[in-house]
Amino acid sequence: MKILKINSSAAKSTSISRGIVDDIISKLLNKYPKAQIINRDVAYDNLPFPDNKYLEAIFHQGKLNDEQLLATQLSDKLVDEILESDILVIGAPMYNFGIAASLKAYFDLVARAGKTYKYNDQGYPVGLIENKKAYVVITTGGIPLGSPMDFSKNYITTFLYFVGIKDIEFIELDENRFKHEEKKKIANEKLEAILY
Numbered sequence: 001m002k003i004l005k006i007n008s009s010a011a012k013s014t015s016i017s018r019g020i021v022d023d024i025i026s027k028l029l030n031k032y033p034k035a036q037i038i039n040r041d042v043a044y045d046n047l048p049f050p051d052n053k054y055l056e057a058i059f060h061q062g063k064l065n066d067e068q069l070l071a072t073q074l075s076d077k078l079v080d081e082i083l084e085s086d087i088l089v090i091g092a093p094m095y096n097f098g099i100a101a102s103l104k105a106y107f108d109l110v111a112r113a114g115k116t117y118k119y120n121d122q123g124y125p126v127g128l129i130e131n132k133k134a135y136v137v138i139t140t141g142g143i144p145l146g147s148p149m150d151f152s153k154n155y156i157t158t159f160l161y162f163v164g165i166k167d168i169e170f171i172e173l174d175e176n177r178f179k180h181e182e183k184k185k186i187a188n189e190k191l192e193a194i195l196y
């Protein structure tokens with residue numbers, strides 16, 4: 001059993017999403033004491049954005065040369081990490097109405113044709129990351145999730161579905177500037193119900 005822990009809050013000790021991610025991890029470890037945690041802190045990994053070298057390498061047909069292998073090395077590693085994990089726990093604070101740029105950079109490196117998704121004969125996308133469970137913690141300061149200004153929850157759902165991850169539990173602590181106690185209680189109750 002492997003659990004992939006992904007944090008994207010730039011905040012450390014004060015981060016609400018990191019705290020909830022840790023709560024989920026400890027509940028999962030109670031359930032699966034032998035689980036191995038893979039720690040992927042995208043806020044501090046300095047992940048690169050796709051560049052021309054990378055695009056040429058990932059869409060190259062046939063054997064890759066050394067330079068192309070180098071260009072895909074990090075993406076390959078991230079893809080292997082996610083494929084070998086059974087459970088994903090993702091911390092996703094809202095930054096300027098959407099997910100943090102670091103999490104988007106991670107998603108850009110994980111979306112790989114032929115590895116994490118493909119197009120079927122009718123041209124429809126088929127996700128290749130199968131049999132995973134994802135817990136996604138979303139935090140916001142003032143924007144209610146599901147409102148017209150929220151570009152994170154629907155985006156994360158769409159992305160995870162695209163790569164085949166459909167068993168998703170959202171733990172939401174939105175509007176925490178105004179309703180922290182109330183929302184924290186709801187989030188805790190949900191966690192107790194789904195991870196006892």
Ligand SMILES: Cc1cc2nc3c(=O)[nH]c(=O)nc-3n(C[C@H](O)[C@H](O)[C@H](O)COP(=O)(O)O)c2cc1C
Pocket residue numbers: 009010011014015016017018092093094095096097098139140141142143144175176
């Ligand atoms: C750079 C930045 C941008 C933010 N943008 C938004 C926003 O667009 N809407 C919102 O409701 N909260 C916004 N916030 C508030 C955070 O979503 C909120 O503080 C949340 O708790 C952050 O997650 P964390 O506590 O895990 O770091 C922003 C915070 C930062 C640091």
